[in-house]
Amino acid sequence: METEQIHKKIGRNLLAVRKSRSLSLDQVAELTGVSKAMLGQIERGDSNPTISVLWKIVNGLHISFTSLIENEEPTVSVVHxxxxxxxxxxxxxxxxxxxxxxxxxxxxxxxxxxxxxxxxxxxxxxxxxxxxxxxxxxxxxxxxxxxxxxxxxxxxxxxxxxxxxxxxxxxxxxxxxxxxxxxxxx
Amino acid sequence: METEQIHKKIGRNLLAVRKSRSLSLDQVAELTGVSKAMLGQIERGDSNPTISVLWKIVNGLHISFTSLIENEEPTVSVVHxxxxxxxxxxxxxxxxxxxxxxxxxxxxxxxxxxxxxxxxxxxxxxxxxxxxxxxxxxxxxxxxxxxxxxxxxxxxxxxxxxxxxxxxxxxxxxxxxxxxxxxxxx
DNA sequence: TACATATGTATGTTATAATGTACATAGTTA
DNA sequence: TAACTATGTACATTATAACATACATATGTA
Known part of the structure; x- marks a missing residue:
């Protein structure tokens, strides 16, 4: 992951959270106190949000910071x-x-x-x-x-x-x- | 913790990491690719960094995001x-x-x-x-x-x-x- | 079908993030 | 002691973050 792309990953993750909860940008804006326009920019990866904006988002949506910056690949593994x-x-x-x-x-x-x-x-x-x-x-x-x-x-x-x-x-x-x-x- | 104060906490935590490793702002700037002036602003809580800048910092210093945004109170507890x-x-x-x-x-x-x-x-x-x-x-x-x-x-x-x-x-x-x-x- | 509403995007404005450079101070060395 | 270096802060400049508002499109309802 290149250091200049973290904001795009955050955008994808934020969009995924919003879709999984069937929320509109308006609703997320109300929950988080971040403007609808800014949320759209973040989701499209068009903007590089400050830590304060992201903090508002995670607090408003009750998600963890790491859920915005990381992904995972679930697997089953048995260990002897x-x-x-x-x-x-x-x-x-x-x-x-x-x-x-x-x-x-x-x-x-x-x-x-x-x-x-x-x-x-x-x-x-x-x-x-x-x-x-x-x-x-x-x-x-x-x-x-x-x-x-x-x-x-x-x-x-x-x-x-x-x-x-x-x-x-x-x-x-x-x-x-x-x-x-x-x-x-x- | 008020949502508008996270950048101050990040500043304190970043300063603590730097001091614990006895690094100067110049050295951190070299390690992270973030300007010395910006690092100083962040540490003093004078600026609200974007996620990309923080990304550069955590990658350059090999620390986790959570170490910048959270604190903890270690205790010993025995459970029966x-x-x-x-x-x-x-x-x-x-x-x-x-x-x-x-x-x-x-x-x-x-x-x-x-x-x-x-x-x-x-x-x-x-x-x-x-x-x-x-x-x-x-x-x-x-x-x-x-x-x-x-x-x-x-x-x-x-x-x-x-x-x-x-x-x-x-x-x-x-x-x-x-x-x-x-x-x-x- | 026409109209109202919901939704996401585009645009313009203002404040500020991020940088390069200059500066003030402290510490070290000859 | 003077000169040099290290260190952190101040300052000016440029790009952009963040917002309010307008707009285009989709959807739902009468």
């Missing part, structure tokens, strides 16, 4: 996690399987992680704004972050900011596994 | 899933626990789902652009979508577009459970 090559320590006691890799559009990735009995993994700080959503599958996990420790048992989950160092520890005598969704806000 | 009230059928054979509810900023939500032996759940089409990322925890699942069926065993996962009807079936004689991340692109 045991076939994946995990990231982890050289001695293999911590294994992170990239089940659904990072995608710029979605800004998250999903791993299945396994930690052997009584082993731990020290994670450096991710970039600012990175968060983790972790659901325990099996075993028992101790997470340490900001000098606080949290015990996560089966049937529990934890959400935390991962932009500071943190430690995962398996406190039990059997393997611990969990699913973690890492969200990158920037 | 068994304490949650699930969504599901009246007879309780399909239970969806909202572990991490939807958040407009992140645009996804995460459920733990349980289906009793030999039971199924028919899901209507979600809105256009909705996708699911499903990781099996326990048991065996059959997913049917677009007249195609997929068997998901333990250790496997599946990603599909959820904007059309689909059916989850537990084919085994024990409870099936899985984690699913539902992503809303718009």
């Amino acid at each position: 996690i045991e076939d994946l090559t995990p990231f982890g320590e050289e001695d293999g006691e911590y294994r992170a399987y990239p089940v659904f890799p990072f995608n710029q559009q979605k800004k998250f990735e999903i791993y299945k992680v396994e930690i052997d009995p009584y082993c731990k993994h020290e994670s450096e700080a991710h970039n600012e704004g990175v968060e983790e959503y972790l659901l325990l599958v099996k075993g028992k996990l101790k997470l340490t972050i900001d000098q606080e420790s949290y015990i996560i048992n089966e049937g529990s989950a934890i959400h935390f900011s991962a932009d500071r160092p943190h430690i995962y520890e398996n406190l039990s005598d059997e393997m611990t596994s969990f699913h973690t969704t890492i969200f990158y806000s920037s | 899933i068994e304490d949650l009230t699930p969504f599901g059928e009246e007879d309780g054979e399909y239970r969806a626990y909202p572990v991490f509810p939807f958040n407009q900023q992140k645009k996804f939500e995460i459920y733990k789902v349980e289906i009793d032996p030999y039971c199924k759940h028919e899901s209507e089409a979600h809105n256009e652009g909705v996708e699911e990322y499903l990781l099996l925890v326990k048991g065996k699942l059959k997913l049917t979508i677009d007249q195609e069926s997929y068997i998901i065993n333990e250790g496997s996962a599946i990603h599909f577009s959820a904007d059309r009807p689909h059916i989850y079936e537990n084919l085994s004689d024990e409870m099936t459970s899985f984690h699913t991340t539902i992503f809303y692109s718009s």
Whole structure:
């Protein structure tokens, strides 16, 4: 996508939203506070709107900004996690399987992680704004972050900011596994 | 946040990114192809940039649009899933626990789902652009979508577009459970 | 069929976005 | 200390964003 064409893509996406809701330009103008003439220009790709105008549009239509600037190609894909090559320590006691890799559009990735009995993994700080959503599958996990420790048992989950160092520890005598969704806000 | 102030927020966020990377306006101008004078105006909130200019900036700096328009408050939260009230059928054979509810900023939500032996759940089409990322925890699942069926065993996962009807079936004689991340692109 | 209304586009006007250049200030070096 | 460089802001110019209004066409109704 060339940098000078984003306004044309926005036009197509805005038109698609409007058509899917069977709204006229007049109605969108009322909902958004942007003039009918300007909305028409934007949809035809004839004009390069400012951020304030786009902000009015997304707020008035209750859509997300990203829905105007991005597209997608839905597909079905089955993943056999045991076939994946995990990231982890050289001695293999911590294994992170990239089940659904990072995608710029979605800004998250999903791993299945396994930690052997009584082993731990020290994670450096991710970039600012990175968060983790972790659901325990099996075993028992101790997470340490900001000098606080949290015990996560089966049937529990934890959400935390991962932009500071943190430690995962398996406190039990059997393997611990969990699913973690890492969200990158920037 | 008033709609007429988004350009000021963008200015603050852009300045924060630049400072965190110790870049001068000249360097950002080179990276992005946007004039130094304009970058200064944007940072000071003195100007309301067009979408094309912002596009140049995010591409040149390798950041996301959302990092310019949004902010966040990181927290740690532990969730005990068994304490949650699930969504599901009246007879309780399909239970969806909202572990991490939807958040407009992140645009996804995460459920733990349980289906009793030999039971199924028919899901209507979600809105256009909705996708699911499903990781099996326990048991065996059959997913049917677009007249195609997929068997998901333990250790496997599946990603599909959820904007059309689909059916989850537990084919085994024990409870099936899985984690699913539902992503809303718009 | 004639008329009224809805809808999207064209046009002209005004304000401002975006740039190149000049300028003021701070920091560094000889 | 003087000269040079880096940095961000001010200023003037040009192109265009955004609007209000007019217009052309399509649609619906009596």
